[in-house]
Amino acid sequence: MIDKVNAGHHHGHHHGHDHDTENHESCVALVPIFNHLEQSQMDEIMAVTHSVSYRKGEYIYRAGEESDSLYIVSRGRVKIYRLSESGKEQLLRILNPGDFTGELALFSETIHEAYACAMEDTSICTVRRQDLQKLLLKYPSISLKVLAEFSSRLEQSEKQTTRFATEKVETRIALFLAECADSDSHDGEIILPMSKKDLASYLGTTPETISRKFYELEDAGYIKQKSNKRIQIMDLDSLLLV
Amino acid sequence: MIDKVNAGHHHGHHHGHDHDTENHESCVALVPIFNHLEQSQMDEIMAVTHSVSYRKGEYIYRAGEESDSLYIVSRGRVKIYRLSESGKEQLLRILNPGDFTGELALFSETIHEAYACAMEDTSICTVRRQDLQKLLLKYPSISLKVLAEFSSRLEQSEKQTTRFATEKVETRIALFLAECADSDSHDGEIILPMSKKDLASYLGTTPETISRKFYELEDAGYIKQKSNKRIQIMDLDSLLLV
């Protein structure tokens, strides 16, 4: 179970929700939807962004809260997860620096349906809904970038839906490993981007099953578990036939 | 298995892919993303749309084909489905008049990952990628509408993903029925928007299981099957606790 309360105590300068006026530039420049702009437009964007810091375990937002900002991760990692109707949680994605969230609620719904929780100490740039909408109307090219981002996310989400609907756990794991290998590969060795517990939540299964299936794949000679998160892919092609 | 070849013969005036210059207005006006515009802008949009007719069973596009248009359904129904890595198909959604598709590939990917097949004789308005992008840059307010549509679709898709990941079949069926009741309800009687076979594909299960679960729900007194597609919801609250 992901911890649902913010880590208790703040101390020193970087307590949660601390407005932090330094370092805007690096944050905004990171973001794909903005990085095609000229300097003058970039300045305009930076003028409406606010930087906030979160400590590990704190929530950027929770389901049910009102949404009025776009959140851009500039440092750290953020876990986005949902609770299903029956109360089980599912990990939707993990945000790394440059990734953003909050889009959904920005344009249609105004209530978050997911939870966003800092996995480590994290800095977030926020842009308010109204400011963003003004920018989008003024610089339509940003809209096209956002649309491109959305459509690829939608594509991704529908692919994931289809996998859940049609593939068994073993296949989902194999496909996940294959995708890691595509993006991460160093001689076929991959580093799992999350704990196996989180992976279970992401793949819609349990830690026990993840553990067992990993050993099955190892026994079959498709992979080798070098350490908890370091996996050597021995035979990618056969893996994908599972 | 959804039939993968186009229905063979065309005859008369409305054979497939027939350019049909009448009746643009009704099609464009139907679409939520356009219906806030002034007449002059509407005319401009209609100038770049083309109307095409498809007979039942014909494909608007297939996975792997290049995508360069937005498709707006003006008459008929269209089934959008995917094939998973292992070849099983999953029904993603059914388009009714006013719904559109093709968005994904329009802004990022250029290759369709899904199949779009006419369930009945259908008329489609198409807008080419370049024409649409020009319109979006010229009238940024359209972009905001499209963004709103996308974000709600993304929300929907992620909710569906979470359901597949965390709920058992019986619960997914119950949630589906409840949603039908929300939108369709006439005294709690709903008309299934698709065959049970398609429903199985949509919910990631098999026709056999659908049939059995429906009878289980009926035995439990939650629903009553008046005919194949007419379902009377007897006890919505209990249904949602399944």
Next chain:
DNA sequence: CGACAGGTTGACCGTTATCAAAGATCGTGG
């Protein structure tokens, strides 16, 4: 060094897919 979260392992059982076959329904053409 101890505590705690994450990971592994085993036994068990519920859920749901699969296969097969029969029955109902729908659309089509005669």
Next chain:
DNA sequence: CCACGATCTTTGATAACGGTCAACCTGTCG
């Protein structure tokens, strides 16, 4: 308007898959 075939739906028997519970390990961090 009816008969036919195709497709959808139902029903039964069976087994695989994966979830659950409980216990034990292991690594990590204070």
